[in-house]
Each structure stands twice: as structure tokens, then as C-alpha cells.
Amino acid sequence: MELAERAERSLDLQYFLIKNDASGKLLMDTVLAAADRGVRVRMLIDDIEDLGRNREITALSAHDNIEIRIFNPFFSRGAFEKLRDAEWLLFTRRLNSRMHNKLFVADNAAAVLGGRNIGDEYFQASPRVERADFDVLVVGPAVPRLSQSFDVYWNSDLAIPVEALLVDKPTTEALDRYRQELAQNRTTVLPSTKQLKLDQPGPLSEALEGKQLTWARAEVFYDAPEKIKVESGEERGHLLRDRLEDALHGVKSELRVASPYLVPGEEGMKLVEGLRTRGVRVRILTNSLETTDMTVAHSGYRHYRQRLLEDGVELYEARAFPGERVAEGEHIKSKFTSEFAMHAKVFALDDNRLFLGSMNFDARSLKLNTEIGLLIDSPELTKQVNDRFDAIAQPANCYIPVLGPPDATGKRQLVWKTEENGKMVELTAEPSRDLLRGVQAELLSLLPIDDLL
16 A cells, blocks of 8 residues: 555556455545556456456546556356356367466565455454465565566456446446445544554565665576466467476475465475475475365365375464464564454575465465466565564464374375464364365365376
């Protein structure tokens, strides 16, 4: 919001999801105010939900200074939305590849990127769930390269103006109604205890004065928009995963990975096993069955969990209600009233390099979805991430799966270590507060769909 308020020339927003909830409306309110000042606004949104319940956002395109494009759209929408499932089946190869990028660029001078979508649950403003995430504020030479990545997607044949997809085109009357909705949200939400004190000075001023900036070399990695064509060899292009894999080969002592969805596939396992063969310590933080919002993805993770442990990988599965503070900071709560879940996507290479972006360590991010991220050479920033990782990886905050003693058949069974009321306990069944979710994960794990997860 501070970046939007300070923008003088342009705002470029590229997101997998922008929800029209309290947080989404606050951001759209500041974006609309920027457009009213004459700032050119471009918004590129994936079509995974047909802007679903958030279709009011399309009214912004009636503003002379706001353009909205939808990436890789379905044909079925509006009154024909129920046909989307049938369309998915008919055109799976194209529609299964989504734009998962998250990027916010102001004036081609400052940018924010990471794993966070726009919505209450990503900004500690949801009464139901808080999705822990990482972002990075970028200024300097990397920003023009990030802007260039946005332009590549914006000019792609897959980015379609929203007006071309709607029977009823956005009107000034619809925009006026949305203005009223945004204004009402502002008066309702700002006094809420669930929101940060947005009327007070934020962190941007100090950061831009140089007091909180860390100067470091950074490389911009992003997939080609037509990634699925690159995968099949139909045209030349670049893939983020190849460049990240090259960087991971340089890890000397320890790799920490945070990924909410962990389905490494054979390629990912080969990479991990290569690191372990060289004696590199590998630690991975992901969601538990009780915190995941994608049971189907967890079913894929279960295919690799025991093998990862046998390779010597240390796994940590986040608990829904952490028992301890997971970080120090003004806005970090010591007691969670909402459920906690992992959403961060970050790779910490030893103690001096960091990859932070939108890419999960799963087959979908590696092969299907487009992603973006920064590889940063910075011991200081890497330490911040490592400290946060180590705090969440404590037994009071997560379940630690380990291999137990062999059963009668000689197979080693899984047990989960965690801390309850200050005492270490071992669980012999996978932790889940929902019996149905456990049954679903078991049934889904029978399907040969890992390459789609």
C-alpha cells in the first residue's frame, strides 16, 4: 500500500490470486487512488478462479488509467462458469499450466516479490488461518529486470484483456459502485484489531532511507510464459528450475528449504540424493496433514516422505497451533488465535545465498506453473531466513517425522516427534485433527498423479 501511495508513474501487479476480501480491497483502494492521480496501472491475474467470487475487481478496468489482463483464460465464464470443469478435461494440457508468479512493481524503481498472494490469510488478517510467508523488497539494478519479466508476460499471447472475456463490459457505473464498496471497507476494516495500524508510518520510509536495506548481488530467475511449450521442446525458452538447480549444485554444507507443498518427483529426488551423497545436510520445512490446504498435494508428499528420511533428509511438518513464538518482531504474535500454515517458498544455500520467490518444491512448480524468484548473495538476509526457519522447526511448533524401529516385516514405520506441554512425545499415527482428511489423503495417494501436483 505504501508503494502504491508513493507511485508517481506506474504500478505493475502480477498475481496468481487477488481476493476481494478486506486486505484485497485495501490494496485495490490505494491502487485506484494512484490511478486517479494519473499513475498508469497494469494488473495481470491468473485465471485459476475466473476471478471467481472476486469479479468486482474487473470494474477497475473501466478507469482510463487501469488495464487488466487475464493469463491463460478459460473460455467458460460468467453464466457458463459451470462448464469450466468440462473445458478443463478437454484442454487439460493448456489449462493445467498456471501463472503462479507474485510481483508488485512501483515506478520501475521498487518491487516486492515472494510467495504471497493478495488476501486476508496472507496478511495475518483472517480469523480462520494465517499463511506464513516471505517477501523481499527490491530496489536498485534488479528492479528493471523484474519489470522486464512483467513485460514479457504482459505481452504474451496468453495475456488477454479482461474486456475481451466479458459479455458485460466494465462500466463507469460499476466502477462507482466498487469505489463505494472500497470506501465502506476502509471505514470498517481500519479500526479492526486484526489489521496492522495502517494509519501509522510503515516500514517503507526507513527502508528507502537506507536504514533497513541490505545491499547485495541478486539474479532474477523467471520461467518463460509459454513454459509448457518449452517443456515439450516446441520452442526455445528458459526455465527457472534449471538455473536454481545449477545454484544448488554449489551448496557446500547445508540446504534449508521451506515449501508448503513438497512433491519432489524423481528429478527433485535425484537432486536431493546428489546433495546427500556429497555430505550436504538437507532440512525441509513443509505443511503437515492438519495444516495443508491441498490434501491432494499432501498425498503426493507421502510417496516421498519415507524415501527422503532414508536418504538422511530432516523433515519438519508445521503444526496448526504452534506452541512457541516463531520469531521476534513487533507484529509477530506469541499466541495464535487462527490456524497456522506454511506458504513460504524459500531455499537457503549454506549461510550466504538465498533463493526466494513463488516456486514450491513440487512437480507443479517445477514443470507446469510459471514462477519467479531472486537468487540473492547475502549472508545477512540468509541469516534472517535461517533464524526464522530454525524457530519454526522447533518441536513445539512442528511435527518431526522420523523412522521408527522395523515392524514384523522388517519395514521401518514412521513416528512423529513433537512437544506437548513442555514434554517430548512420539505419535505413531499421522497427526490430523480431521479423520476425513486422513482418509482422503490415503485414497488420493493411490492415484498416479504426482506429476500434476
